Amino acid sequence: MRNGTDRLRALNAPQRVRVELDEQRRPRVVKREAGNEKRVESFGENWRMDDEWWRQPIVRRYVEVVLEGGGRVVLFEDLMTGEWFAQMPA
Amino acid sequence: MTLTPHLASDSAACCWIPLFALRTELARRPELASLPVALVAPDTTRTPRVWQVAPLARRAGVKPGMTVSQAIGLCPALKLCEPDPVHYDEQFSRLVAALVTVSPVVEPVELGRAYVGTDGLERLYGSPQQIVEEIQMRSAECGMRNFSERSFAPQTSHVHSALRIPHSALRIGWGRGKFVSWVAATRAKPGEAVIVPVGGEAKFLASQPLAVLPLDPDTHRRLLQLGVKTLGALVALPEEAVVSQFGRAGRRLWRLAVGRVAPEPIVAALTFFTPVGERDLLAHALDKLVDRALGDPRRSGWRVQVVRVRAELEHGASWLVTATLKDPSATRERIAAPLKTQLERSPPAGAVERLVVEFTAFAPGTAELQLFARDASAAARAGRRRALQSAAREIALRIKRPMLYHVIEVQPWSRLPERRYALIDFEA
Numbered sequence: 230m231r232n233g234t235d236r237l238r239a240l241n242a243p244q245r246v247r248v249e250l251d252e253q254r255r256p257r258v259v260k261r262e263a264g265n266e267k268r269v270e271s272f273g274e275n276w277r278m279d280d281e282w283w284r285q286p287i288v289r290r291y292v293e294v295v296l297e298g299g300g301r302v303v304l305f306e307d308l309m310t311g312e313w314f315a316q317m318p319a
Numbered sequence: 320m321t322l323t324p325h326l327a328s329d330s331a332a333c334c335w336i337p338l339f340a341l342r343t344e345l346a347r348r349p350e351l352a353s354l355p356v357a358l359v360a361p362d363t364t365r366t367p368r369v370w371q372v373a374p375l376a377r378r379a380g381v382k383p384g385m386t387v388s389q390a391i392g393l394c395p396a397l398k399l400c401e402p403d404p405v406h407y408d409e410q411f412s413r414l415v416a417a418l419v420t421v422s423p424v425v426e427p428v429e430l431g432r433a434y435v436g437t438d439g440l441e442r443l444y445g446s447p448q449q450i451v452e453e454i455q456m457r458s459a460e461c462g463m464r465n466f467s468e469r470s471f472a473p474q475t476s477h478v479h480s481a482l483r484i485p486h487s488a489l490r491i492g493w494g495r496g497k498f499v500s501w502v503a504a505t506r507a508k509p510g511e512a513v514i515v516p517v518g519g520e521a522k523f524l525a526s527q528p529l530a531v532l533p534l535d536p537d538t539h540r541r542l543l544q545l546g547v548k549t550l551g552a553l554v555a556l557p558e559e560a561v562v563s564q565f566g567r568a569g570r571r572l573w574r575l576a577v578g579r580v581a582p583e584p585i586v587a588a589l590t591f592f593t594p595v596g597e598r599d600l601l602a603h604a605l606d607k608l609v610d611r612a613l614g615d616p617r618r619s620g621w622r623v624q625v626v627r628v629r630a631e632l633e634h635g636a637s638w639l640v641t642a643t644l645k646d647p648s649a650t651r652e653r654i655a656a657p658l659k660t661q662l663e664r665s666p667p668a669g670a671v672e673r674l675v676v677e678f679t680a681f682a683p684g685t686a687e688l689q690l691f692a693r694d695a696s697a698a699a700r701a702g703r704r705r706a707l708q709s710a711a712r713e714i715a716l717r718i719k720r721p722m723l724y725h726v727i728e729v730q731p732w733s734r735l736p737e738r739r740y741a742l743i744d745f746e747a
Binding site: 237238239240241242243278280281284287303316317319 | 592593735737738739740741743
């Protein structure tokens with residue numbers, strides 16, 4: 230009998246975005262799936278993360294940015310697929 | 320290790336004022352007492368329904384749950400009152416506060432009904448009869464308006480005097496356990512008490528009608544058709560026969576009629592985003608699952624005797640550990656300790672995809688009795704949970720899909736932010 234629920238929904242799941250990069254391969258413009266497009270005003274920290282190399286490797290390049298209008302988001306590039314995602318800052 | 324001291328009790332006094340909200344309203348507006356009065360339900364969203372009905376209106380055929388238009392159709396003179404839940408809560412809080420002066424173990428159940436744990440009070444007050452008298456005295460002094468049966472009387476002069484005279488509608492039942500005390504309270508006359516002596520529970524319950532059990536109308540009808548009219552007749556049947564006729568609900572009813580009912584197995588499960596092999600992480604997850612299972616309201620009143628952990632491993636393998644607690648417990652540390660020992664001694668052979676903690680056997684309270692929510696915070700948690708469950712049911716009815724979630728830790732240590740926390744359906 231299963232009376233304990235285990236239907237999990239991840240919190241802060243990455244949202245796929247499209248980005249335009251500058252010459253240093255840093256995001257210049259961020260386009261969300263919904264269609265709105267925002268320029269990157271400034272950059273914060275950036276870091277790289279390698280994980281689960283023993284299973285299905287996860288390699289990400291993170292960059293923290295402030296978008297026009299003041300929104301702070303964390304963007305990362307999935308270096309295995311080249312796709313970009315946005316997440317809420319921790 | 321320090322353990323939180325638990326306030327608990329095996330013997331209970333059930334304090335009950337039927338139609339509490341209506342009586343409170345009439346105590347505030349005595350001019351209504353001679354009229355056929357009904358309160359409108361406070362939580363009806365679309366069609367207003369009748370909630371509590373005074374005897375005069377009941378005599379005209381008005382019943383709780385009817386729509387207001389049906390009720391007025393049956394009783395054109397019906398005086399409908401909008402409810403004032405805050406006022407009713409305030410009045411009930413005064414009663415609860417008075418009960419707390421008698422015993423530290425008080426569990427409010429609903430408006431007008433509260434259980435008082437009476438273990439150990441004999442040294443203060445004496446026999447159960449004297450304890451009950453103390454409760455009656457404190458409740459009469461609490462400042463809450465007294466709700467006489469006569470507050471429903473047709474003669475206004477009597478009503479006024481009844482409201483002033485401490486002739487309470489409070490009914491008290493005393494016995495071992497909440498069910499026995501509740502049944503005793505339902506048998507008591509207004510302002511009086513019924514005491515079920517220790518050892519006399521089975522005899523007392525045997526003569527009670529089936530209606531004291533939490534039965535649905537269909538089960539009630541079927542039992543009557545089988546010639547079962549009292550709890551004694553129900554208990555006389557073999558438990559298996561009742562279960563074969565009425566399923567799991569039958570088992571619960573049978574055990575309740577005997578005097579005790581243990582909860583069904585309580586399960587808490589977690590599916591990891593990615594398989595987990597680290598023992599520290601599994602131990603952490605175990606703690607979280609034991610906490611969740613302990614928080615299940617069905618566990619209230621029971622200590623855990625047998626706990627089982629199942630793990631589904633990568634590549635279809637599994638892992639199972641069962642621990643029987645020599646001293647049944649309701650504390651996470653004690654329940655999780657033998658599981659963690661097993662986890663160290665014989666860990667799973669692979670990474671765990673899904674971890675399940677299951678409480679399969681329970682023991683009623685002795686050393687740390689669980690018949691009551693043991694402290695004020697536990698009672699408050701139970702109240703909040705009830706309110707949440709009610710909200711969740713309403714949301715599910717309106718939106719047809721779950722929209723209320725718990726936030727739980729999944730892998731808070733993970734470097735991937737999306738794996739640290741998750742939403743899990745709040746089950747009503």
